[in-house]
Amino acid sequence: MSKYLIVNGPNLNMLGVRDPKVYGTESLADIERSLFKAAEELGVSVDFYQSNHEGELIDRLHQAYGAYAGIVVNAGAFTHYSYAIRDALATIQIPFVEVHISNIHAREDFRHHSVLAPIAVGQIAGLGTYGYELALRAIVKKTK
Ligand code: CA2
Numbered sequence: 001m002s003k004y005l006i007v008n009g010p011n012l013n014m015l016g017v018r019d020p021k022v023y024g025t026e027s028l029a030d031i032e033r034s035l036f037k038a039a040e041e042l043g044v045s046v047d048f049y050q051s052n053h054e055g056e057l058i059d060r061l062h063q064a065y066g067a068y069a070g071i072v073v074n075a076g077a078f079t080h081y082s083y084a085i086r087d088a089l090a091t092i093q094i095p096f097v098e099v100h101i102s103n104i105h106a107r108e109d110f111r112h113h114s115v116l117a118p119i120a121v122g123q124i125a126g127l128g129t130y131g132y133e134l135a136l137r138a139i140v141k142k143t144k
Contacts, residue, residue: 001043001045002044002140003047003069004044004046004047004070004072004139006035006132007060007061007071007073007075009074009076009077009085010077011077012050015031016030022102028050031129032048035048035132038137042137042144044069054082054085057078057085061085061089064094065094070094070095070097070139070142071094071095071096071097072097072099072135073089073097074099074101074132075098079100079114082115086115086116086119089119095142095143096116097124097135097136098114098116098117098120098122098123099124099132100131101131102126104126106126121142
């Protein structure tokens, strides 16, 4: 069975705890439950990982090398400036979809740019937590 990795970066562990106007009311555990269901339906398996630390995210991506068919990544604020996470994603050569809960293009200027987007299969932003399911469906369709 093809395996997919769902990676979440800094502060996303706080989903559902604060800022419901921007990020909605669902927790990360709620998102994981929805993705687990979608994965069952799609006939694939999913693993989840969240860290607030850049190096830990990079280590997890390195471990993914050769083990996953695709990745869904919300790198949080690292999206906008982490060349190290971009290099890790480029190195492991696993196709990935970038997801953002909020519409990063409608927010502060610094959020408009993603250093990951040029090497992503695609980007989903602004569709709320449903974006994760769309991203999983898209990467599975591309790679399964
Ligand atoms: O819209 C997204 O998914 C973001 O990746 C979320 C990041 C932000 O830095 C990006 O620009 C866009 C921040 C995640 C913060 O999550 C929180 C959730 C609840 C309460 C506080 C923070």
